[in-house]
Amino acid sequence: MAIPAGQMMAVGRYLLKQRLARRERYPLVLMLEPLFRCNLSCTGCGKIQYPVQLLRRQLSVAECVSASDECGAPIVSVAGGEPLLHPQIADIARALVDRRRFVYLCTNAILLERKLDEFEPSKYLSFSVHMDGPRAEHDHSVCREGVYDVAVKAIRAALDRGFRVTTNSTLFEGSDPERMRHFFDDMMELGVEGMMVSPGYSYEKAPDQEHFLRRERSHQLFARMLGSPKRSWSFNQSPLFLQFLMGKRDFECTPWGNPTYNIFGWQRPCYLLQDGYAKSFRELMEETDWPSYGRKSGNPRCQDCMVHCGFEPSAVRAAFESPQAMAGTVASMVTGRL
Amino acid sequence: MTEARIAELVDRAFDYRGYVTLRRSDGSELVGFVYDRSAAHLDLLDESATRRTRIPLAEIADIAFTGEDAARKSQEIWERRKGKPEPRETPAHGDWADPGKVLVLVALEHELRSVARALGAARRGSVVRGRLSGGEVVALAVGVGGGARRAVAEEHPRLVVSCGYSGGLDPALRPGDLVLATTVRRAGGDALAAPESPRLAAAAALDGLRFLQGGLVCATSAAASPEDKRALARDGALAVDMESYLVAQAAGEAGVPWLALRAIVDPLDSSLPPFAREARPDYFWPALRYAFSGPRAALRLVRLGRDASRAGAALEAALRRLVPALAAAEAHR
Ligand code: SF4
Ligand code: SF4
Numbered sequence: 180m181a182i183p184a185g186q187m188m189a190v191g192r193y194l195l196k197q198r199l200a201r202r203e204r205y206p207l208v209l210m211l212e213p214l215f216r217c218n219l220s221c222t223g224c225g226k227i228q229y230p231v232q233l234l235r236r237q238l239s240v241a242e243c244v245s246a247s248d249e250c251g252a253p254i255v256s257v258a259g260g261e262p263l264l265h266p267q268i269a270d271i272a273r274a275l276v277d278r279r280r281f282v283y284l285c286t287n288a289i290l291l292e293r294k295l296d297e298f299e300p301s302k303y304l305s306f307s308v309h310m311d312g313p314r315a316e317h318d319h320s321v322c323r324e325g326v327y328d329v330a331v332k333a334i335r336a337a338l339d340r341g342f343r344v345t346t347n348s349t350l351f352e353g354s355d356p357e358r359m360r361h362f363f364d365d366m367m368e369l370g371v372e373g374m375m376v377s378p379g380y381s382y383e384k385a386p387d388q389e390h391f392l393r394r395e396r397s398h399q400l401f402a403r404m405l406g407s408p409k410r411s412w413s414f415n416q417s418p419l420f421l422q423f424l425m426g427k428r429d430f431e432c433t434p435w436g437n438p439t440y441n442i443f444g445w446q447r448p449c450y451l452l453q454d455g456y457a458k459s460f461r462e463l464m465e466e467t468d469w470p471s472y473g474r475k476s477g478n479p480r481c482q483d484c485m486v487h488c489g490f491e492p493s494a495v496r497a498a499f500e501s502p503q504a505m506a507g508t509v510a511s512m513v514t515g516r517l
Numbered sequence: 518m519t520e521a522r523i524a525e526l527v528d529r530a531f532d533y534r535g536y537v538t539l540r541r542s543d544g545s546e547l548v549g550f551v552y553d554r555s556a557a558h559l560d561l562l563d564e565s566a567t568r569r570t571r572i573p574l575a576e577i578a579d580i581a582f583t584g585e586d587a588a589r590k591s592q593e594i595w596e597r598r599k600g601k602p603e604p605r606e607t608p609a610h611g612d613w614a615d616p617g618k619v620l621v622l623v624a625l626e627h628e629l630r631s632v633a634r635a636l637g638a639a640r641r642g643s644v645v646r647g648r649l650s651g652g653e654v655v656a657l658a659v660g661v662g663g664g665a666r667r668a669v670a671e672e673h674p675r676l677v678v679s680c681g682y683s684g685g686l687d688p689a690l691r692p693g694d695l696v697l698a699t700t701v702r703r704a705g706g707d708a709l710a711a712p713e714s715p716r717l718a719a720a721a722a723l724d725g726l727r728f729l730q731g732g733l734v735c736a737t738s739a740a741a742s743p744e745d746k747r748a749l750a751r752d753g754a755l756a757v758d759m760e761s762y763l764v765a766q767a768a769g770e771a772g773v774p775w776l777a778l779r780a781i782v783d784p785l786d787s788s789l790p791p792f793a794r795e796a797r798p799d800y801f802w803p804a805l806r807y808a809f810s811g812p813r814a815a816l817r818l819v820r821l822g823r824d825a826s827r828a829g830a831a832l833e834a835a836l837r838r839l840v841p842a843l844a845a846a847e848a849h850r
Contacts, residue, residue, distance in 0.1 A: 218611030222595060228534045228588040233550060236566040240841075264613055266652055267841060289609050297648060318602060322595075325605035384534060384588040386595035442566070443552045455531075455553040456560075 181345070181373025181413030185302060186281050193253045194499045204435045204464055206252040207492045209280075210450050212441035213238040213271060217261040219287050221321045223351055223390065225382020227260060234260075236442050243271045246440040247280055249460040255280045256307070256437070263290040269297035276303040283307040285347060289326065291333035295340060305343035305372065307415075308334055312348060313362045320351070331369065338370050345415045347375040351390040356403035363412050373415030376401070377487040378424070380451050383480075393483045398426030410515045416487065418511035419504060420494035424485060425517065428494075432473045432484065436492020438463060448472045450488040452480055526580040527554050536564065536584025541576050548583065617675035618653035619840055622668060624661045624760050628681040631829040632656040635836035654840055656680075661759045665767035676715055676774050676843060679764035680836070682828050683779035684740050684757045684789075686750035687729070690781045693827030695728035695835055696756040698777035701765045704736045704749060709765045712774040715843060719776055722842030723835055731755035733777055735762035742788040756781060778835060780828035782821070790817055 190207075197205040214237035217227045227234070238246075247255055255275050262268050263286050275282045285307045298304065311320035314327040337344050346366050350359070366374055378401075381391040392400065401424035414421060422428045434449035444456035445463035449472070457463035473489075474481055498508040511517060530537045530551040539547045539561070549561030549570065559577070561570045623629050626643065633640045636654055638647030643658040657668050669677060683696065690696070697719055702708035720730060734754035740746045749757050761777040768775035783789055790807055807814050 216611075216613055218609060218613060220591065220594070220611075228591045230535055230550060230584055230587055232564055232566045233562070261611075264610065270841065293609075322598065323603040323605070323607055384591075386592045443562070455555070 181415045183302065183372075189279075189281070190253050190495075191499075194495070198499070204469075206250050206436060206438050206460075207495060208254040208256050208437045208488070209247055209250045209252040210437050210439040210488060211238075211243055211246060211255055211257050212259050212439065213243055213257065213262055213265050213268070215260040215441070216264055217259060217287070218264060218289055219261070219321050219323060219326070222387035223320065223349065223379045223382070223385050225380070225385035226258075228384045233442065237265050238440075238442060240267050240270045240274055244274045244278070246460070247275055247278065250438055250440070252438070253281060254283065256283045256285060258285040261287055261290070263294050269294070272298060272304055276301050279303060281305070283345070285309065287321065287326065288330035288333040291330075292336045295333075295337060295342070298342070300341040300343070302343070305345050306334075306337055307345045307347050307375065308371075310346040310348055310362075310366065311350070312354065313358050313365070316354070316358065316362075320349075334369055334371065344371045345373045345375060346371055347377070349377055349379050350392065350397075350400060350404075351379040351387075352392055352396065353390060354400060354404075356400060359404045360409075364409070367411050367413065373413040375415050375487065376404075376421075376424070378485050380486045381483065382451065391483070392485075394485060397424060397485050401425045402427075405517050408515060408517050412515075417491060417494040417498060418508050418517060419498055420487065420491045421517050422507075422511075423490055423494060427517075430490050430493035430497065431475055432481070432489035433492040433496060434469065434472050434489055435464060435467070436496070437488035439488075451484065451486055523574060523577055527551075527559055527574060527577070530554075530559070530580050530582070533582055533586060534588040535582065535586040538581045538583040539572065539577060540579040540581070541572070542578045543576075544578075547572070550584075618655055618672065619676045619678060619843065620668060620672050620674035621654060621656035621678045621680050621836070622665055622760070622764050623656065623658050623681045625681065626658050627825065627829070628832070629656060629658040631832040632680065632836060635833040635840075652840060652843075659760075663763060665760070665764040666770070669767045669771045669773060674773055676776070677764060677768040678836075678839070679761040679775065679777040680832060681758065681760070681779060682782045682825065682832075683733070684746055685755075685781040685784040686734070686746050686757055687731075687755045688785050690729065690755065691727075691784055692781055692824035693727070693831045694781045695723065695726060695831055696733065696779045696781065697723065697728055697730045698733040698761060698779070699730050701733045701735060701761045701777055702752070702754065703762045704734055708732070709762065709769060711765070711776060715774050715776050718842055719778070719839055722838040726831070726835060726838075728835070729755055733758060733761050733779065735759060739789060743786050746785055750785070776839075778832070778839070780831040780835075782824050782828045790814065790821065 215227055215229050216234040262284055272282055272284060282304045287309045308330055310330060311317045317327040318324055334344050378392040378397040405421055405425055419428060423430055437450055439446040439450045444458055445460055446456055447454045447467045470476060472478055472481055497504040531554045536548055536550055549563050551559055551561055553560035558571050558573050621632050629640060629645060633645045636645060636647030638645050645656040647654050655672055659665055659668055698711050700708045700710050732754040734749050734757050736757050736759055740749055740757045756779050758779055765775050
């Protein structure tokens with residue numbers, strides 16, 4: 180298990196507080212999108228299709244900080260777009276770290292090495308580098324040659340300077356489980372703290388609509404890829420979520436678990452679907468028609484969804500709320516089995 | 518148009534990743550990006566992507582899809598490119614130009630020290646290179662001659678800031694007060710107007726510090742006595758310096774926006790000691806010689822030193838706020 184003990188304790192304390200306050204809905208990870216512009220255009224990305232004026236817009240440091248204060252989630256995932264294109268990204272990270280948020284700065288790492296000087300290593304800050312698989316697969320997925328090598332070099336540089344580094348991989352139809360297993364070995368050998376995996380989000384606006392995984396296919400792929408996991412692998416994710424990907428457990432999604440904030444406001448209902456925006460976090464929580472989302476609702480857009488931002492919070496919550504699930508989590512952490 | 522037709526258009530507009538033109542029942546038109554809608558209204562961001570407007574559906578007469586659809590465009594690019602990845606040499610910033618650096622030009626080494634402190638960077642000779650809020654900043658001490666043109670040509674900045682000390686021409690200005698130039702005039706000659714957008718961003722960033730906005734006049738020799746200064750103040754300038762005009766001219770010629778920000782050392786009613794009337798890189802020896810010329814001189818020198826450090830601290834505080842604010846304003850354009 181890759182998540183450092185201090186971070187687990189802090190998140191545990193937060194969860195306990197929510198339980199004691201008998202809160203029904205509470206956030207775990209703030210998905211903060213300070214901008215939508217990117218220096219890549221990946222085939223499966225549906226985040227960057229906006230007119231150029233909107234792509235130029237970005238959240239200010241103050242807006243980012245107040246979103247984090249408003250929401251209160253202990254973890255902030257800074258995504259986009261490519262956050263390193265934001266001229267004040269280091270100030271944003273610093274301000275969040277000062278507030279003791281665990282910051283995952285999601286980046287394609289093209290600009291990472293040259294920007295490292297602006298950041299200070301901290302147990303609260305981790306670069307989460309976009310890595311969709313081995314060299315050929317990754318460069319294909321991001322539609323540019325050489326990006327894998329640039330990212331590996333940046334990861335090495337960041338690790339050398341004492342930064343926390345994790346990877347995040349999105350899998351699409353056609354991913355080869357065996358090659359992905361080798362890729363996990365390579366990443367662990369590089370020295371990253373942990374890895375994250377997720378099936379490709381079926382963004383409505385992404386150019387490539389054919390390669391999003393359907394539920395059954397996700398189960399098959401993840402079961403083969405993560406079956407008999409090696410002891411050397413560390414995932415920066417809940418074991419229960421990984422078991423969910425493999426089809427060994429089922430959850431209903433928790434769309435408010437990873438609320439999303441960007442230049443439009445608080446996105447309803449979740450990171451993936453855009454059914455509009457709330458002006459405040461409170462309005463998002465209180466006035467969104469939650470029963471219309473998730474598999475059980477029958478909403479067709481939710482039927483194949485297995486994205487981590489909807490289901491990881493369900494897994495974490497389950498582990499925290501049911502003794503059996505907690506036992507399963509601990510067993511998996513101790514034995515390394517999934 | 519029927520209600521059902523409007524509802525359908527609103528749904529399409531909400532799903533559309535481009536600008537639409539909305540015609541109201543009173544005939545007025547509005548262009549914007551629809552980012553939200555409900556049964557009763559629609560929310561738009563205007564073309565500057567900053568102003569939000571909420572329009573009741575009842576007021577909408579028609580919606581036209583006038584802007585390019587970014588989702589369709591990305592689809593087309595992808596289709597065209599299928600199987601052909603972008604080459605390795607694609608610029609690291611993609612379509613987004615590297616924002617470029619801010620060039621801060623000062624005349625004196627003493628002024629450069631304030632800039633170095635603001636950037637938290639070391640001085641190497643008469644150059645300071647550093648970063649502030651992710652933006653690259655280069656500061657050079659170019660003297661009062663014509664060094665600005667060469668510096669602009671060599672550094673290719675996105676913004677030039679003329680920065681340093683000046684003499685107050687407005688009686689309200691005290692040592693350490695700041696002046697943000699709206700125009701810079703060559704004494705007895707023409708005036709250059711400061712480009713508006715960086716100036717407005719700068720003014721917003723300086724809010725809370727003691728500063729005035731107005732004209733600067735650039736003299737060819739130091740305006741040392743109250744009489745000299747009153748003469749210069751006649752056409753309404755707030756402060757006098759010796760280099761901002763040349764800096765603004767050099768930036769203007771290169772098509773680069775500029776700002777001039779000065780901190781007052783000597784107010785209107787004070788006069789500079791004789792050694793400070795000439796521009797030179799370092800005043801240490803002349804000042805020492807002056808200090809030994811008598812007790813009154815020594816006292817004046819102490820006062821001048823105190824006022825210069827006030828001005829230095831004011832410049833430092835201003836730059837700390839200015840550079841990040843300008844970086845943010847740039848990206849909003
Ligand atoms: S997936 Fe990430 S790196 Fe790729 S285009 Fe989208 S925002 Fe950029
Ligand atoms: S199932 Fe997926 S798409 Fe639907 S609300 Fe949950 S997280 Fe969002």
